[in-house]
Amino acid sequence: MTDRHHLLVRGETFAAVGDRGDISGVRGGGPPDGLFVRDARHLSRWQLTVDGAVPEPLAPVASGDTARCVLVPRGGRDEPPAYTVFREQAVTDGVFIETLRVTGNRPTPATVRLAVTADADFADQFELRADHRTYAKPGAVRTRHVLPYGVEFGYRRGEWHSVTTVSAEPAPDAVEETGTGARRLVWSLDLAPHGTAEVVLRVLARPHGQKRAVRVPRSPAAVSAQLIAEEDAFAEGITFPTGWPELAAACARGLADLAALHIPATGPDGEDLRVPAGGAPWFLTLLGRDALLTSLFVLPYRSRPAAHTLAALAATQAPAHTAPGAAAVAQPGKIVHEVRHGELAHFGQVPYGRYYGSVDATPLFLVLLGAYVEHTGDTATARRLEAPARAAVTWMLDHGGLTSRGYLVYRADRGGLANQNWKDSPGAICSADGTRPSGAVMAAGAQGYAYDALRRTAWLARTVWADETYAQLLEQAAGDLRDRFQRDFWMPEHSFPALALDGDGRQVDALASDAGHLLWSGLLDKEYGELVGRRLLEPDFFSGWGVRTLAAGQPAYHPLSYHRGSVWPHDNALIALGLARYGLHDEARTVAHGLVDAATAAGHRLPEVLAGYGREGHPEPVPYPYACVRESRSAGVPLALLTAVGGA
Numbered sequence: 001m002t003d004r005h006h007l008l009v010r011g012e013t014f015a016a017v018g019d020r021g022d023i024s025g026v027r028g029g030g031p032p033d034g035l036f037v038r039d040a041r042h043l044s045r046w047q048l049t050v051d052g053a054v055p056e057p058l059a060p061v062a063s064g065d066t067a068r069c070v071l072v073p074r075g076g077r078d079e080p081p082a083y084t085v086f087r088e089q090a091v092t093d094g095v096f097i098e099t100l101r102v103t104g105n106r107p108t109p110a111t112v113r114l115a116v117t118a119d120a121d122f123a124d125q126f127e128l129r130a131d132h133r134t135y136a137k138p139g140a141v142r143t144r145h146v147l148p149y150g151v152e153f154g155y156r157r158g159e160w161h162s163v164t165t166v167s168a169e170p171a172p173d174a175v176e177e178t179g180t181g182a183r184r185l186v187w188s189l190d191l192a193p194h195g196t197a198e199v200v201l202r203v204l205a206r207p208h209g210q211k212r213a214v215r216v217p218r219s220p221a222a223v224s225a226q227l228i229a230e231e232d233a234f235a236e237g238i239t240f241p242t243g244w245p246e247l248a249a250a251c252a253r254g255l256a257d258l259a260a261l262h263i264p265a266t267g268p269d270g271e272d273l274r275v276p277a278g279g280a281p282w283f284l285t286l287l288g289r290d291a292l293l294t295s296l297f298v299l300p301y302r303s304r305p306a307a308h309t310l311a312a313l314a315a316t317q318a319p320a321h322t323a324p325g326a327a328a329v330a331q332p333g334k335i336v337h338e339v340r341h342g343e344l345a346h347f348g349q350v351p352y353g354r355y356y357g358s359v360d361a362t363p364l365f366l367v368l369l370g371a372y373v374e375h376t377g378d379t380a381t382a383r384r385l386e387a388p389a390r391a392a393v394t395w396m397l398d399h400g401g402l403t404s405r406g407y408l409v410y411r412a413d414r415g416g417l418a419n420q421n422w423k424d425s426p427g428a429i430c431s432a433d434g435t436r437p438s439g440a441v442m443a444a445g446a447q448g449y450a451y452d453a454l455r456r457t458a459w460l461a462r463t464v465w466a467d468e469t470y471a472q473l474l475e476q477a478a479g480d481l482r483d484r485f486q487r488d489f490w491m492p493e494h495s496f497p498a499l500a501l502d503g504d505g506r507q508v509d510a511l512a513s514d515a516g517h518l519l520w521s522g523l524l525d526k527e528y529g530e531l532v533g534r535r536l537l538e539p540d541f542f543s544g545w546g547v548r549t550l551a552a553g554q555p556a557y558h559p560l561s562y563h564r565g566s567v568w569p570h571d572n573a574l575i576a577l578g579l580a581r582y583g584l585h586d587e588a589r590t591v592a593h594g595l596v597d598a599a600t601a602a603g604h605r606l607p608e609v610l611a612g613y614g615r616e617g618h619p620e621p622v623p624y625p626y627a628c629v630r631e632s633r634s635a636g637v638p639l640a641l642l643t644a645v646g647g648a
Contacts, residue, residue: 005031006061007280008091009630010227012263012341013037013205014280015096019060021069021087022047025121031626032128032281035096035164035203039285039342041128042164042205043096045119045182048087050102050112055085063603065260066090066224081105083112083191090223093264094214096203097223104191112189116201119182120153120164124342125282126350130626135349144183146175150201151183160343163206168199209341212264227260234259238301241647246600247592250638253604257635258298258305267311268388275309279608279631286339288313288361289422290633292368293570297636299368299375300643306372307381313365314388318356318395329413329420330354333388333395335361337420357417359410360446362392362400363453367521370456373464382464393457393474396450402477406484407442407501408450421446422571423514423549428563429500432510434556439503445514447485448521454478455522482523495531497524511551513541513571519578526582533584536575537591544615545598546572547591552612559612559622566624569595569606570633573640580644589648592641599638606634 008015016033017023023033025044035043048055048071055071062068067089072081086101104110122142127135143154150167172185189197202216217223235255240248262274265286276294278287291313295306316336337358345353369389373382382389396402401409410420418426421443429443430436458474461467489497491507497515498507515532518524524532536542540551546567550557557565572591579588598621599606608631611622628634 005033006063006067007629008065008067008089009260009280009284010091010223011093011260011274012277012284013091013093013095014284015043015067015089015091016281017046017061017067017089019057019069020048020055020071021061021067021089021098025119032125034123035091035205036125036281036284037094037205038207038210039125039340039345040162040207041123041125042120042162042207043118043203044121044123045117047117048085048100049115049117050083050085052113052115058084065227065256066220082110088220090217090220090227092217092223092226093212094205094207094210095216095223096205097217097220098201098203099220100199100201101196102189102191102198103196104194107193109193109195110191112191112197114187114189114199115184117178117182117184118151118153118166118203119180120155122153122155122162122164122343124344126342126344129282135344137343142181144181146183150185151175157343157347160208160346162208162343165204165206167202167204169202170199207341208343208346231256231259234302241642243647244596246596246604247638247642247647249604250596250599250606251642253599254606254635254638257605257630258294258632261630261632261635262305265308265312266315267308268315268384271311273308273312275312276305276632276636279628279634281628283628283631285341286312286316286336288336288338289358289364290631292361292364293574294632294636296364296368296371297570297573297633297640297643299371301639303372303376303378306368307376307378310365310369310372310381310385313361314385316354317388317391320391329356329416331356331395331399333362333391333393334358334399335365335392337361337417351413351416355416357410357413357420359400359408359420359443360422360449362395363408363446363449365389366392366453366457367449370453370460373460374456379464382460386460386465389457389460393454396453397477400450401440401442402450402481405440405442406481406488408446409440409442411440419443421514423512423563425562427561428549429508430510430556430564431508432554432556434564437500437502437506437508441503441508442501443514444485444489444497444499444512445517447481447489448518448523451478451481451485451523452521454481485523486525486528490528496535497528497532510554510556511535511541513547513549513568513575516547516571516575516578519582520574521578522581529578529582530584533579533582533587536579537587539614542590542594543567543612545594545610545621547575548612552614557612560624561612562609562624565612567598567610567612568608569598569610569637573633573637573644576641576644585645585648589645592645592648595637595641605629606637607631608634 023046462471
């Protein structure tokens with residue numbers, strides 16, 4: 001996000017406002033501003049004027065769970081401001097709420113004309129992406145209706161219907177047309193000498209398909225108190241390291257973010273759940289891989305995210321018989337990659353309503369199930385999810401390619417994702433010179449997940465499902481995969497595994513951070529694992545803030561590439577856990593200290609991704625443009641580091 005935008009996040013709802021608390025609704029391809037609920041923009045304009053002029057920020061909006069700013073009319077030293085506006089904003093599920101307090105600064109009575117211009121364009125998030133794509137919307141109609149207490153904006157396209165209601169207390173003196181479709185709510189406020197007048201505005205978003213009742217709080221202060229209570233409850237009972245206060249602060253910040261980033265979902269029996277969202281602003285939805293990794297990071301401290309994530313993903317698992325015309329990536333037993341609720345997904349104009357373009361969410365589902373049962377002893381969940389787990393294993397063996405190709409395999413999905421591992425940008429899987437592989441791709445990290453999934457599911461089969469034959473079958477498959485991998489992926493000249501194999505089995509020879517995921521999953525022999533772990537801490541890989549996704553010095557490396565030289569906190573958390581697994585504790589502490597230092601420099605919060613510039617030349621971490629500032633995997637990273645290295 002740029003300095004101009006400030007995020008307020010709660011569940012499926014987020015607002016991005018400027019330094020004055022305004023929303024401009026500009027479609028410039030950068031970070032979106034507006035109020036968004038379930039992938040749709042329910043406020044595209046929200047602009048304050050006082051006496052016909054835009055006030056200036058005396059104290060601009062700062063980061064936090066509520067947005068507060070102080071505004072005054074433009075003036076100079078010889079003309080002290082006649083009034084001061086204290087503006088406070090917050091969001092909760094489906095609601096944006098604002099308090100405007102106007103205080104007179106003179107010893108005489110005054111009348112102030114306050115106005116808020118509002119509009120709702122109901123744009124789908126995919127319309128606001130940087131690719132500037134346009135989408136046909138035949139028959140779409142927008143409406144505006146003046147209400148006694150405000151205004152209601154509506155949008156209808158066929159069966160799709162969304163509404164945004166703006167209400168005010170006190171009711172506006174007038175609701176004016178602007179000539180642009182927006183409406184201007186106007187108050188004439190009488191101020192006593194040095195007196196104060198207050199207006200409370202509440203925006204209720206009712207997206208299509210939303211059936212849950214929404215409670216509208218009285219004020220931003222009430223929302224703030226509710227959020228603090230939820231954050232405290234989420235962190236209750238977790239002991240933070242006293243000897244490393246910076247890690248303790250990062251853990252506290254991460255838990256607070258996770259409390260806000262949980263979104264509603266539904267389980268196999270229709271039960272209500274809350275699962276970790278991907279991140280704001282672009283991915284405030286269920287992403288299979290992200291929810292699974294986040295749940296794994298926090299599992300030693302909080303098991304409920306894992307239980308809810310497993311149930312939600314079982315409920316969205318691709319069925320045994322897919323509907324005619326379904327995307328080829330929706331194969332039976334596969335775990336969903338992304339779930340979207342917006343208009344374009346509803347009408348099939350983007351493929352992400354339920355999108356299965358992930359090679360690794362399915363094995364990670366099995367990894368989380370095994371880890372959850374091992375940690376909690378909840379065998380009832382293992383029995384309840386036995387059928388989805390077996391279906392996931394069958395997908396790995398059959399459609400996934402383990403039986404026919406020896407590895408999990410994916411192919412570029414036309415209209416969807418070219419790469420379907422965690423590095424899913426188009427050029428992320430490449431050779432050292434930047435060449436992209438042709439044909440099917442067998443990504444290294446996914447093979448590690450598959451190995452771990454087979455072993456953990458074998459344990460469940462033996463200890464919970466009482467199926468020894470199945471357990472032995474899976475253990476044999478895991479052992480064979482390990483032998484094949486070390487034969488086919490290992491590059492003796494680098495003492496390092498290849499990033500992937502291409503469709504002809506040739507090594508994709510970039511030196512990449514994915515090798516650290518193989519340590520986390522335990523796929524490599526001890527000798528190979530120690531070589532890999534130490535190599536990841538050499539200067540071309542380790543920036544000082546974390547391990548780069550691609551080692552510097554290779555032609556494909558770029559410090560500002562999304563997956564070819566940047567530093568991803570969640571990637572590094574898996575690396576740190578893997579280093580600890582192989583007994584490389586000094587190396588694990590080095591990675592942990594780099595990440596914690598990066599978090600400390602940014603208010604103890606880790607972003608989705610950092611630029612790959614080295615610490616030796618840049619004493620502060622360089623942000624990556626367009627990174628999600630609030631991201632569930634990154635929020636869980638400090639807890640993963642606590643697991644890997646303790647309070648060291």
